Amino acid sequence: xxxxxxxxxxxxxxxxxxxxxxxxxxxxxxxxxxxxxxxxxxxxxxxxxxxxxxxxxxxxxxxxxxxxxxxxxxxxxxxxxxxxxxxxxxxxxxxxxxxxxxxxxxxxxxxxxxxxxxxxxxxxxxxxxxxxxxxxxxxxxxxxxxxxxxxxxxxxxxxxxxxxxxxxxxxxxxxxxxxxxxxxxxxxxxxxxxxxxxxxxxxxxxxxxxxxxxxxxxxxxxxxxxxxxxxxxxxxxxxxxxxxxxxxxxxxxxxxxxxxxxxxxxxxxxxxxxxxxxxxxxxxxxxxxxxxxxxxxxxxxxxxxxxxxxxxxxxxxxxxxxxxxxxxxxxxxxxxxxxxxxxxxxxxxxxxxxxxxxxxxxxxxxxxxxxxxxxxxxxxxxxxxxxxxxxxxxxxxxxxxxxxxxxxxxxxxxxxxxx
Amino acid sequence: xxxxxxxxxxxxxxxxxxxxxxxxxxxxxxxxxxxxxxxxxxxxxxxxxxxxxxxxxxxxxxxxxxxxxxxxxxxxxxxxxxxxxxxxxxxxxxxxxxxxxxxxxxxxxxxxxxxxxxxxxxxxxxxxxxxxxxxxxxxxxxxxxxxxxxxxxxxxxxxxxxxxxxxxxxxxxxxxxxxxxxxxxxxxxxxxxxxxxxxxxxxxxxxxxxxxxxxxxxxxxxxxxxxxxxxxxxxxxxxxxxxxxxx
Numbered sequence: 001x002x003x004x005x006x007x008x009x010x011x012x013x014x015x016x017x018x019x020x021x022x023x024x025x026x027x028x029x030x031x032x033x034x035x036x037x038x039x040x041x042x043x044x045x046x047x048x049x050x051x052x053x054x055x056x057x058x059x060x061x062x063x064x065x066x067x068x069x070x071x072x073x074x075x076x077x078x079x080x081x082x083x084x085x086x087x088x089x090x091x092x093x094x095x096x097x098x099x100x101x102x103x104x105x106x107x108x109x110x111x112x113x114x115x116x117x118x119x120x121x122x123x124x125x126x127x128x129x130x131x132x133x134x135x136x137x138x139x140x141x142x143x144x145x146x147x148x149x150x151x152x153x154x155x156x157x158x159x160x161x162x163x164x165x166x167x168x169x170x171x172x173x174x175x176x177x178x179x180x181x182x183x184x185x186x187x188x189x190x191x192x193x194x195x196x197x198x199x200x201x202x203x204x205x206x207x208x209x210x211x212x213x214x215x216x217x218x219x220x221x222x223x224x225x226x227x228x229x230x231x232x233x234x235x236x237x238x239x240x241x242x243x244x245x246x247x248x249x250x251x252x253x254x255x256x257x258x259x260x261x262x263x264x265x266x267x268x269x270x271x272x273x274x275x276x277x278x279x280x281x282x283x284x285x286x287x288x289x290x291x292x293x294x295x296x297x298x299x300x301x302x303x304x305x306x307x308x309x310x311x312x313x314x315x316x317x318x319x320x321x322x323x324x325x326x327x328x329x330x331x332x333x334x335x336x337x338x339x340x341x342x343x344x345x346x347x348x349x350x351x352x353x354x355x356x357x358x359x360x361x362x363x364x365x366x367x368x369x370x371x372x373x374x375x376x377x378x379x380x381x382x383x384x385x386x387x388x389x390x391x392x393x394x395x396x397x398x399x400x401x402x403x404x405x406x407x408x409x410x411x412x413x414x415x416x417x418x419x
Numbered sequence: 420x421x422x423x424x425x426x427x428x429x430x431x432x433x434x435x436x437x438x439x440x441x442x443x444x445x446x447x448x449x450x451x452x453x454x455x456x457x458x459x460x461x462x463x464x465x466x467x468x469x470x471x472x473x474x475x476x477x478x479x480x481x482x483x484x485x486x487x488x489x490x491x492x493x494x495x496x497x498x499x500x501x502x503x504x505x506x507x508x509x510x511x512x513x514x515x516x517x518x519x520x521x522x523x524x525x526x527x528x529x530x531x532x533x534x535x536x537x538x539x540x541x542x543x544x545x546x547x548x549x550x551x552x553x554x555x556x557x558x559x560x561x562x563x564x565x566x567x568x569x570x571x572x573x574x575x576x577x578x579x580x581x582x583x584x585x586x587x588x589x590x591x592x593x594x595x596x597x598x599x600x601x602x603x604x605x606x607x608x609x610x611x612x613x614x615x616x617x618x619x620x621x622x623x624x625x626x627x628x629x630x631x632x633x634x635x636x637x638x639x640x641x642x643x644x645x646x647x648x649x650x651x652x653x654x655x656x657x658x659x660x661x662x663x664x665x666x
Contacts, residue, residue, distance in 0.1 A: 001626075004633050011637035035583050043652065044550040045663055047639035050648030054550075057638060092630070095623070098562065098587065099554045100580070101631050137583075253642065346526035356527040 001095070002088040009082040013062035013073050014108055017165075017218065018248040022054040022103035022138045024213030025160040035097055035104070035137030037160060037213075042103050055106035055140060056096055060084055060121055064110035068167070068178035069259055070223050070252065073110045083112065086125035090133050097137050104138030104160070105129070111144060119147035119155075126158045138213075143193075145185035152189050153196060161213035161245070164190050166238075169231045173224035176261055190215060194242040214245040221272055223252035223262055228271075229297030232278055232289035239282065249275050274299040281305055284337050285330045307333040307390055310370060311383075317370040318377055321357070322347050333390070334366030354378055365393045420447050420458075425466045425505065427451035429494045432505050433473035435466040436512055440476075449505040480512065484521040492523070496538045498571045507533045545572045549579050551657050554589060555628075556621040562589040563618050566660045573598045574609045581607055592616070628662045635663040 023041030043052035059073075061083040067075045089107065096102045107125060111118050122141060129135045139159040143152055156162060164186050168174045171183040193215055200210035217238060221231065231249070238244045251272040254264060278299055281287040285306070292305045300308035310317065310333045319328050321343060329340035339362050346352060346360065354373050357364060369379030369386045380386050423438065423446045425431035435449045444464070457463050477490045493508050501507075511534040514522050525531050554562035562584065568576075573593045577600035580589060584602070591600040600609045658664035 001623075002630075004630060007630055008633055008637045011634055015638045015640060029582055029585055032586065034585055034587070038549070040546075042546070042550040045635060045661065046649045046653040047635065048646055048649055049640045049643045050645030050652070051638075051640075052652065053635070053638060056634070095627050096631065096634075098584070099556070099627065099631070100550075100552050100564070101634075103550075342526050345524040349525050350527060352527060359529065359532060360526055361532075 002084055002092050006082040006084060007058075007092075009080050010059045010062060010084060011057065013079075013110070014057045014059045014106075016072060016250065016253075017057060017106070017108065017142075018250045019140070019163065019216050019218060019246070020052060020054050020057060020106065021246070022140075024245055025138055027136055027138070027160060027212060029136045030134065033134040033136045034094065035135055037104070037136075037138045044100065044102055054103045055138065056093055056102045056104070057106040058084070058089065058092075058108075060086075060089065060107065060109040060118075060125065061112045062110045063112045065113070066111055066178070066180045068181070069262060070167075070177055070220055086121060086128050089125050090129045090135075093129060093137075094133050094135060097135070102137075104135075104140070106140040106142075108142035109144070115144045115146040116148050116151070119144045119151045123151050123155050123158075126155060130158050140213075143189055145181050145189070147189075149189065149192060153192065156193060156196065156211045157209060159211065161216065162193060162211055163216045163218070166217045166219045166234070168224050169219050169221075169226040169234055170224065173226065177223065190217070190238075190242050190244075194244075197243070214243065216244060216246040216248065218248040218250060220252050221249045221275060222268075227293070227297035228275060228278070228299045229289065229293035231275065232282065232293065235279060236282055236289045247279060249279075270301060271299075274301065274305060278305045286327055287331075303390055303394060304333075306331065307366065307394075311387065311390070314383065318372045318379070319370065320375070321371050321373050322351050332367050332370050334363050334393075339363075366390055420461045422446055422455070422457060422461055422463045423449045423466050424455065424463060425449060425451050426468055428468075429497055430468050430470055430473045431466070432497055432508065433476040434469045435505070436476045436509060437469070437472035438464075438466050439509070440516075441472075446509075447506075449509045450502060451505055452502040455502065476512070480515060483515050483519050484523075486521060489515070489521065489523065492534075492538055495541055495575070496534060498541050498575070499537050500570050501537060504537060507537050510534075541570045541572060541575075544568055544570055545576055547657070548572060548576055551653070551661060552576070552580075552591065553661050555618070555662075556624045558619045558621050560588070560621070562587060563592065563616075564589070564660075565592045565594050567595040567656075568593060571596060571598065573600050576600070577602060577607045577609065590616075628666060632663050632666045 021041050022037070023039065025037040026039050027037040029036040041054060043054050045053040047053060062073045063081045063083060064073045064075050072079065093105045097104070107122060109118050109122055122144070126139055126141055129139065140161040140163065141155055141159040143162050143164040145164060166186055167178055167181065174181060174183060193211065197211050197214065219231070235247045238247055249272050251269055252263065254262065278292050281292060282289060292309055293299055299305050303311065310331065319332065326340055326344050329335060329343060330337055342360060343352065343362065346356070351374055354364070354376065357373065369389065380389065421444060423435045425435040431451060432449065439445050480489050481487055493511070496508055497504055510530040514528060514530040522528065522531055548566065548568060552564045552566055554564045557563050573591055577591055580591070581602050586604045588604045589602045597613050598609065598611055600607055
């Protein structure tokens with residue numbers, strides 16, 4: 001079994017990866033195996049930073065030949081280094097899983113010798129875990145840029161999810177801050193996996209066996225000068241073209257290190273928060289990235305992006321709760337996906353009044369300025385009054401409630417992202 | 420005011436509902452609460468379990484709604500720790516009988532709102548416990564977990580772990596209610612027992628808990644504390660039985 005000191009080193013080096021979700025896979029147990037996957041994902045604990053622990057997030061090694069300026073594990077950083085063997089990772093995963101500490105494994109690694117050698121070790125570990133240890137729980141494997149494509153494809157047969165991190169939102173920034181990585185080394189394998197997943201799905205014989213939980217990626221926000229609009233456009237194309245399941249953002253935090261290329265201050269959490277809100281609008285609310293950024297390409301700081309959009313389109317409001325199509329209901333500020341579906345279900349039986357909505361716990365603080373119930377209107381028709389009221393609603397809201405990092409991706413998580 | 424009292428189980432509750440419709444006494448409250456205190460003007464009627472009558476109520480619900488799932492949902496809601504659970508379920512059944520159709524989507528009806536709240540709390544707690552339950556390895560290789568859920572969820576929680584742990588036997592122990600789910604690697608049995616259990620941990624157990632605690636501490640980003648969110652997602656009352664908080 002791995003010793004406590006190396007566990008500490010390899011965990012601390014892995015913890016800045018935002019993704020920890022265990023959702024999206026339906027993997028079943030086998031007759032002598034241990035474990036299965038829960039489609040909605042399960043959170044097993046929460047750390048004092050408010051993040052969920054779902055997977056055992058660990059590096060095989062934090063010894064790195066690369067020197068990416070934003071990364072804790074960069075070669076030139078003076079930190080303790082360690083390496084674990086495939087068997088140590090497998091044993092630890094099994095022991096933690098049995099005790100219900102975790103939902104599975106999130107395995108990544110620094111590049112110790114070469115990308116191929118590193119990918120080979122990762123692949124060996126996940127194959128062992130599945131075949132020798134009989135583990136059928138969730139595995140999220142980090143892909144190594146520039147590694148052999150056959151190894152990357154092979155890994156897709158054993159793990160539930162894979163991710164290559166975009167790291168920075170443009171090639172220019174990547175060149176500046178992570179000169180040993182190129183856009184191609186990240187984008188190409190993502191495209192390859194997404195094409196292959198498609199081919200596997202088309203061939204029913206292989207159903208569910210290839211990356212059932214798809215791919216995700218992550219990028220650092222605030223380390224480089226890209227606008228919100230640029231980031232959201234990139235996000236949008238990743239969702240639409242590569243069928244990514246999730247794009248994560250991480251606010252840039254300076255890691256005890258000064259360079260003229262990087263800002264000295266933390267990126268404001270509010271920016272990350274607004275980006276996640278916009279990301280929800282892209283994925284669940286039917287918005288396009290062009291609709292939600294302002295003329296300078298940034299998201300409004302004062303209001304959430306849906307509010308900001310609605311204020312720019314007051315001519316479309318108020319909408320009638322009892323007749324508006326669901327695509328329009330979800331565009332009402334303050335009405336989330338879940339609320340919209342509840343309204344749609346309830347109005348089949350009766351005409352809904354404001355009292356009905358209150359009883360159904362639909363939050364009207366913001367929505368009342370944008371809706372009518374049976375023709376009745378309870379908001380203000382003065383634009384500046386509406387703006388003031390919305391600002392008040394915003395400051396009362398604890399915005400950190402939403403996904404500062406990874407929110408638990410349980411089915412209920414649609415609620416936490418509601419805006 | 421009229422009150423029916425019944426036993427704290429599905430049969431007890433459905434027997435009381437049968438009695439209400441049969442005797443046309445339609446009570447204001449149905450309760451199994453041991454602490455219920457009637458006032459001077461309250462007429463209390465005790466209802467005895469009757470399997471046949473209970474089944475007839477269940478069948479009537481299925482007939483009106485066209486779905487067996489409604490009976491399942493009511494049984495689920497009855498696992499709640501709320502002293503109002505029987506009355507809320509009773510009001511829900513009254514609405515089904517009144518409308519003679521499924522009512523679960525009539526989301527503006529108070530009876531439906533209250534019923535859904537009751538039921539959702541239980542499903543949510545069960546979901547949480549699939550993550551928060553902690554097993555300890557005993558010297559016999561059996562996994563043992565103790566916990567104190569708000570609602571009586573042991574029976575609906577155990578199948579989740581049986582699917583996962585497969586050939587590994589386990590015990591889930593609700594120490595507040597003395598309810599145990601026993602799994603021998605093949606089937607689950609849920610029992611009520613006050614007999615004290617003597618559990619001896621395996622040799623590795625303590626060091627595994629230490630490794631887990633170290634992992635928990637290391638994965639946290641100290642520079643970004645957010646205790647409010649931690650408290651919201653992982654209520655403090657659950658932490659007593661979780662090794663990362665009790666070590």
